[in-house]
Amino acid sequence: MADQQKSDLDLVADGPLESVGEQALNETSSGDPSLHPSVESLLERFPDEVQRYQIAAGDQWVVWVGPDRIHEVLTWLKDDEAQAYDMMSDVTGVDYGGGRPVEVVYQMFSTIHGRALRIRCPIPLESMETDSVYDLWKSADWLEREVYDLFGITFNGHPDLRRILMPDDYAEGHPLRKDFPLRGRFSRAEQTRLALTQDVERFYSTEDLKAGEPQEVDTDELSAVPENASDDLSGSDLDDGEGL
Amino acid sequence: MGLIDKIPGSGSTRTEGGMFGPGSPTFLTSKVDALINWGRMNSLWPMPFGTACCAIEMMASAASNYDLARFGMERMSFSPRQADVLICAGRVPYKLAPVLRRIWDQMPQPKWSISMGACASSGGVFDVYSMVQGIDTIIPVDVYIPGCPPRPEGLIYGLMMIQEKIRQESLSKHFEHRAEDPALVARPRASEQEVIGLSGPFGNSTQQEELSTGAPAASTSIED
Amino acid sequence: MASKTVEFQVGQGSEMGVGGGGALSPLAPFDIDEPELGTEQMLINIGPQHPATHGVLRLVCELDGETVTSVTPHIGYLHSSFEKLGEYRTWNQIVPLTDRMDYLAPLIYNCAYVMSVEKLMGIDVTERCKVVRVILMELDRIFGHLLWLGTTAIDVGAFTPFLYSFQQREKIYSLHEALTGARITTSATRVGGMMADLPEGWLGQLGEFLDNFPKTLAEVHHLLTGNQIHIGRTQGIGAISADDAINYGFTGPNLRAAGVPYDVRKDRPYYDYETYDFEVPVGQHGDCYDRYLCRMEEMEQSVSLIRQAMSRLPGGPINVEDPGITLPSKTDAMSDMESMIHHFKLITDGIPAPAGDCYMPIEASKGELGMYVVAEEGDTKPVRWRVRPPSFVNLSVIPKLAEGHLVSDLIMINASLDIVLGEIDR
Numbered sequence: 057m058a059d060q061q062k063s064d065l066d067l068v069a070d071g072p073l074e075s076v077g078e079q080a081l082n083e084t085s086s087g088d089p090s091l092h093p094s095v096e097s098l099l100e101r102f103p104d105e106v107q108r109y110q111i112a113a114g115d116q117w118v119v120w121v122g123p124d125r126i127h128e129v130l131t132w133l134k135d136d137e138a139q140a141y142d143m144m145s146d147v148t149g150v151d152y153g154g155g156r157p158v159e160v161v162y163q164m165f166s167t168i169h170g171r172a173l174r175i176r177c178p179i180p181l182e183s184m185e186t187d188s189v190y191d192l193w194k195s196a197d198w199l200e201r202e203v204y205d206l207f208g209i210t211f212n213g214h215p216d217l218r219r220i221l222m223p224d225d226y227a228e229g230h231p232l233r234k235d236f237p238l239r240g241r242f243s244r245a246e247q248t249r250l251a252l253t254q255d256v257e258r259f260y261s262t263e264d265l266k267a268g269e270p271q272e273v274d275t276d277e278l279s280a281v282p283e284n285a286s287d288d289l290s291g292s293d294l295d296d297g298e299g300l
Numbered sequence: 301m302g303l304i305d306k307i308p309g310s311g312s313t314r315t316e317g318g319m320f321g322p323g324s325p326t327f328l329t330s331k332v333d334a335l336i337n338w339g340r341m342n343s344l345w346p347m348p349f350g351t352a353c354c355a356i357e358m359m360a361s362a363a364s365n366y367d368l369a370r371f372g373m374e375r376m377s378f379s380p381r382q383a384d385v386l387i388c389a390g391r392v393p394y395k396l397a398p399v400l401r402r403i404w405d406q407m408p409q410p411k412w413s414i415s416m417g418a419c420a421s422s423g424g425v426f427d428v429y430s431m432v433q434g435i436d437t438i439i440p441v442d443v444y445i446p447g448c449p450p451r452p453e454g455l456i457y458g459l460m461m462i463q464e465k466i467r468q469e470s471l472s473k474h475f476e477h478r479a480e481d482p483a484l485v486a487r488p489r490a491s492e493q494e495v496i497g498l499s500g501p502f503g504n505s506t507q508q509e510e511l512s513t514g515a516p517a518a519s520t521s522i523e524d
Numbered sequence: 525m526a527s528k529t530v531e532f533q534v535g536q537g538s539e540m541g542v543g544g545g546g547a548l549s550p551l552a553p554f555d556i557d558e559p560e561l562g563t564e565q566m567l568i569n570i571g572p573q574h575p576a577t578h579g580v581l582r583l584v585c586e587l588d589g590e591t592v593t594s595v596t597p598h599i600g601y602l603h604s605s606f607e608k609l610g611e612y613r614t615w616n617q618i619v620p621l622t623d624r625m626d627y628l629a630p631l632i633y634n635c636a637y638v639m640s641v642e643k644l645m646g647i648d649v650t651e652r653c654k655v656v657r658v659i660l661m662e663l664d665r666i667f668g669h670l671l672w673l674g675t676t677a678i679d680v681g682a683f684t685p686f687l688y689s690f691q692q693r694e695k696i697y698s699l700h701e702a703l704t705g706a707r708i709t710t711s712a713t714r715v716g717g718m719m720a721d722l723p724e725g726w727l728g729q730l731g732e733f734l735d736n737f738p739k740t741l742a743e744v745h746h747l748l749t750g751n752q753i754h755i756g757r758t759q760g761i762g763a764i765s766a767d768d769a770i771n772y773g774f775t776g777p778n779l780r781a782a783g784v785p786y787d788v789r790k791d792r793p794y795y796d797y798e799t800y801d802f803e804v805p806v807g808q809h810g811d812c813y814d815r816y817l818c819r820m821e822e823m824e825q826s827v828s829l830i831r832q833a834m835s836r837l838p839g840g841p842i843n844v845e846d847p848g849i850t851l852p853s854k855t856d857a858m859s860d861m862e863s864m865i866h867h868f869k870l871i872t873d874g875i876p877a878p879a880g881d882c883y884m885p886i887e888a889s890k891g892e893l894g895m896y897v898v899a900e901e902g903d904t905k906p907v908r909w910r911v912r913p914p915s916f917v918n919l920s921v922i923p924k925l926a927e928g929h930l931v932s933d934l935i936m937i938n939a940s941l942d943i944v945l946g947e948i949d950r
Contacts, residue, residue, distance in 0.1 A: 113643045113882035142770050143786075145885065146912040150898050163883050163894060163912065167770060167786050174883060195773020198920040206607075221600035221949060222430070223395050231429055231608055232908075238612055240429030245492040247429075248437055251394035252401055349573060351580050351602055352946050353627035353708055356671070360697070360707075363690035378575045393949075396580060396601045399572055425621070428605040448709055449627075 087111040094139050094173050095119055102129055107178075118174045126177045127187035133164065133173070134192050140168045144193035147200055149207040150176075153234030158207055160186060179209055188214035206232035223254060333470050340384070340410070341463040343372045347383030349403060351390030354417040354449040358389045361452035371459060380406040385462055386439075387455075391419040392432045404439040410469075412462050415441045416455060418448045437495050565593060568931070572601045576679055576935045579945030581919075583934070590930050595923045599916075602949040610909035614874035615641050618909060620711040625911065626947045627708050629668030629889045631660040631700075634713040639794065640884030640895035641715050645877050647849060651838045653717050654795045658833045660703075660712065661886075662826040663730070666737070667696045668889030668942075669819045676816070676939040677748065680757045685744050692740050695733045702726055715875060716850050717843030727834060734827055741823060748816070758812035762925040762937035769810060772924065773917040776891025777818040778941060782810030788887040802829050812940035819942070849875055874904030883912075890914040890942055911950060915943040 085108040089095045095109050095117055105128075107120040121129050133139045141164040150159045157178035165172045179186055188211035189196045200211045201220040208230035211217060219226060227250075228241040240247060346368075350358050362368045362376065377383040380403045392400055404413065415435050418424035421444045423433035432438060442465060445458040571582035580601035586594045606625055610618045622637045623630030635657045642649060649657075670689040677685035697707045702723055704710040712719050748754045764774070769782035779786055787804040789797040805821035807814030843850040847866055856863035877899035885894045891914030898908040918941050925941075926934045 110880075112880045114646065116881075116883060118881065144773060145775075145892060146883070146894055146896065146910070148896065148910045148912075150881075150908045150910075152900070152907055161881075161896070161910075163896070165792075165885075167784065167791070170791055172792065172883075174881075193773065194768075194771050195917050195920070198916060199773075202916075219600075221603040223600070228429065231605060236429070236608075238428055238608060244433060245495040247394055248397070248432065248495050249492070251397040251432070252438070254395075254398045348575075352604075353624055355579075356627055356708060360690060360694070363694075364687045365691065365694045376575075391602060391604050393601065393603050395603065396572065399580075399601070403573060425624075426604045426609065428609055430603045430605045449707075451707060 085109045087117070092117045092171075092173070094133065094141075094171060097136075097138065098129070098133075101132065105129055112174070116172070116174060118176055120176050120178065123177050123179050123183075123186045126175075127189065130162065130175070130189050131192060133175075139166065141166045141171075141173060143167055144189065144195050144199075147189070147196050147203060149203045149209060149232065151207060151232060151234050155181065157181060158184070158209060158233075160203065160209060162189070184208060185210040185212055187212050188217075190214050206230055208233065225254075333472075336471055337467050337469055341466040344384045344412075344459070344462065345375050345377040345382060346373055346459075347380050347386045347403065347407065348376050348378070349386055349388045349400060351388075351392065351396065352419070354389035354420070357449045357452055358387060358416065358455060361455045366452040366456065368456070368459075371456070371463070373459065380404075381408065383407050384411060385459070386411065386413040387416055388413065388420045388435050388439075389416040389449075391424070391426060392435050392438070393430045394432055395430070397432050397438050400435060401438050412442045412465070413439060414443045414445060414455075414458050414462065416445045416458065417450055418446065421446070424448060433495075563588075570934075572598070577938065578675060578943055579948075581938075581943070581945055581948075583922075583938070585926075585931065585934065587931065592926050592929055592931060592934055595926045595934065597919060597922055599919070599945070600949055602945045604946075604950065606950045607909055607911065610906060612905065614904050615715050615877070615906070616874070618906070619713060620709065623709045623711055624946065625913075625950060626668075626888070626890070626944050628671050628944050629664040630708060630710045631664040631712055632668070632886070632888045632893065634710060635661050636884065636886045636888065636893050636895050638713040638715050639886065640882050640897050641877075643884055644880060644882035644897055644899060645715070645849075645875070647716050647844060647846075649717060649844060650841055652840050653842050653844075655833050655837045656718060656722060656842065657713070658795050658797070658800075659730070659830050659837075662829045662833070663696060663699065665826045665889045666823050667693060669823050670696075672819060672889075672939075672942045673744065676936075676942075677744075679935050679939040680754055682748065682751075682754065685747055688740055688744055692733075692737055695736075699726070699729060699733065702729065714843070714850075716846065717841075721842045727837075730830070731834070734830060738824065738827060741820065745820065749820070755813065757933075757936055758816060758940070760809070761812045761929060761933045762940060763809050763811040764921070764925060765810065768924070772921045774891070774921060775914050775917070776887070776889070776942075777805075777815055777822060778891065778918050780805060781807035781814035781818045783808055788885050788892050792885060794884075794886060800829055800832050802832075812936055815940045815942075876902045876904055877906075885912070888914055890944065890947070891918060911947070913947045913950065915941070916948045919943050919948060 674689035894912030
């Protein structure tokens with residue numbers, strides 16, 4: 057059993073598929089940017105960062121912004137008085153599969169101007185990291201943790217980037233990636249066994265409760281799984297706290 | 301149930317306050333089994349392990365329209381230490397599995413369990429990476445209630461089946477039936493082969509490959 | 525450090541003295557400093573299986589005495605991977621998943637999902653369908669708020685409102701049942717219309733419910749609104765300012781209680797909500813009591829909205845008349861070969877979508893519910909189906925809200941946020 061897992065995981069640990077970033081971004085812009093004041097000013101202010109823009113589903117404006125200066129762009133969109141996107145409704149990810157970049161999608165709304173804008177930020181598979189916007193919108197806290205959990209994108213500067221939906225020691229990978237099988241990588245028997253060997257009393261230590269300090273995050277969880285996954289689970293470093 | 305024995309010649313002072321009016325006997329004899337089962341089945345304290353949609357129907361059963369109190373079950377025991385019957389209502393992901401197992405281990409004997417709804421019984425529509433495919437791989441189950449979610453009538457019928465089961469139990473044999481191997485505490489109830497068998501014919505990707513090629517799966521299978 | 529005078533008679537051993545001062549004269553009263561007691565933060569764990577967490581939520585609290593100094597919520601105990609499952613299903617097959625997500629107000633989720641798909645595909649549903657969906661969504665807003673009312677009242681020690689609210693919920697259950705055949709898992713909508721038109725006599729039953737429901741609401745008002753115990757447990761508890769509430773991503777009644785009049789129905793209207801006459805209740809303090817008042821008022825507004833919608837319900841077909849989207853009637857499919865083929869093709873192939881993405885926010889009973897679908901050209905399944913869950917974001921604020929309050933207040937704060945774990949964990 058362990059051998060099979062090892063080989064499964066090895067393939068994943070060998071690294072992601074080749075990115076065809078350029079090819080995917082070949083699509084062109086459409087729509088008249090003067091219709092949406094924010095898109096127009098974005099093009100003026102960050103001409104190099106805006107990769108393209110489109111109108112989706114009739115009236116929804118989407119702007120693709122590269123990952124290098126995404127934090128700067130979003131800061132400006134929040135703080136500039138003419139934009140004032142004070143509400144970050146949603147942060148999520150989209151994986152198209154086939155080696156195309158995973159996109160982080162920001163849904164923003166300005167309660168002052170009554171405008172909505174969607175920013176999509178393609179993250180190449182080689183890096184899989186971007187900047188956190190937790191310092192701008194506190195609502196991004198759990199949303200970014202979820203993207204980290206399900207897509208494996210690391211948000212630099214997030215104070216407490218841990219898995220949120222899956223168990224902390226989940227060893228099978230990041231479920232919403234297209235290369236993740238619907239029923240998981242391990243057999244049902246192995247999943248059941250692993251589930252019942254979970255220590256339900258984890259997180260009892262005061263140290264672990266101290267959110268706010270950046271935690272060490274393994275960018276590639278999969279490669280960190282040793283040969284015998286179950287031994288690793290019981291000896292998790294989260295156990296060293298004072299249990300009750 | 302039981303036998304009413306009229307004792308001839310018993311003193312009139314003793315029969316005066318008789319059980320069934322003046323002159324009737326003051327005691328009855330019965331089998332211990334029948335008496336104890338009667339007591340147990342009419343004062344079941346459920347431990348509601350409610351997680352999802354089924355829990356809402358469980359609440360509806362306890363509310364005024366369906367009124368579980370008619371069965372002596374109005375006392376929902378949120379502590380497993382004082383509960384008799386575990387009602388697992390709703391989906392159970394792997395993350396919750398050790399919690400369910402621990403709550404079952406904490407319940408004192410004699411105890412029964414109900415798997416309410418399709419998800420608890422078999423995983424239901426959620427044949428996915430995060431869900432337990434039936435809680436009977438984790439804990440023993442006495443009654444399965446079908447439905448998604450079952451109606452309150454369904455839950456009540458399930459509880460009545462538990463009552464029927466209790467009625468047929470025997471004190472002398474009870475612990476034989478119910479004894480659990482101490483080695484099983486905090487361990488899956490079902491064996492590895494059983495769990496794999498349960499996940500067929502669809503199974504997970506590892507097993508699918510095994511089935512289709514006849515060889516043990518060796519590589520990552522990518523489903524699109 | 526407090527000091528206190530200790531006086532005691534001589535004992536057998538000096539260890540009886542508080543300071544253990546054997547050298548001191550045992551007869552003379554003396555002052556000693558109270559020994560410094562070691563204090564430490566206490567950790568308590570609530571959940572994941574706990575009646576007061578309204579689901580399988582787990583809260584690990586750090587306490588100083590009885591005061592909460594920090595709360596760490598742990599979620600994911602109900603993670604059923606809806607979004608992954610959705611990528612393997614055709615557009616219409618996803619509908620049954622949506623009502624298992626928020627089982628407190630399933631019809632809102634049904635409608636929200638198909639609305640986003642219809643918007644992506646550019647489908648205009650019929651007028652009748654729009655009005656019917658408004659009726660159903662407002663009905664389920666009441667449905668969701670009623671469960672919140674009952675369970676929250678239990679958390680502050682009042683059992684009667686639970687029975688009252690479930691009595692009314694049973695009426696909505698039977699309305700659901702008459703409409704769809706199921707009590708909770710309704711799956712009432714389809715892309716381009718509804719599973720079926722309203723059954724005969726349904727509106728009459730609904731009208732009966734609307735006549736009786738405000739009486740129950742008034743009774744609950746009578747029980748809770750002026751109740752000193754309820755006020756003491758909720759006023760000033762878990763307050764948040766308007767700016768913080770926006771920044772932390774609050775939506776729905778939680779945000780409006782903080783004084784921000786943001787309601788998706790007003791600010792980003794859909795289904796002609798701008799033509800309905802209704803008010804958005806707004807609180808002042810952002811505490812649990814204001815959240816309670818907002819929801820109570822919202823139920824009354826919903827009653828009025830349903831009445832308005834009922835009065836303007838037009839006739840005509842409920843599904844769009846496009847053979848590429850809507851299934852033929854069952855009678856046709858069974859008797860006519862063309863319709864049979866059409867039915868078969870639509871079921872097996874599904875509905876092709878254009879390339880693009882669509883984010884459709886609507887006002888659910890918990891807050892802004894956003895359905896985000898992404899498709900590539902001709903896809904009959906979504907590349908990505910994302911639900912922006914309102915209670916997920918609302919719950920993430922609980923560490924801030926609960927800080928400095930007592931443990932018992934934490935329970936009230938958690939209840940007042942109106943969470944549903946099926947949607948948080950998905």
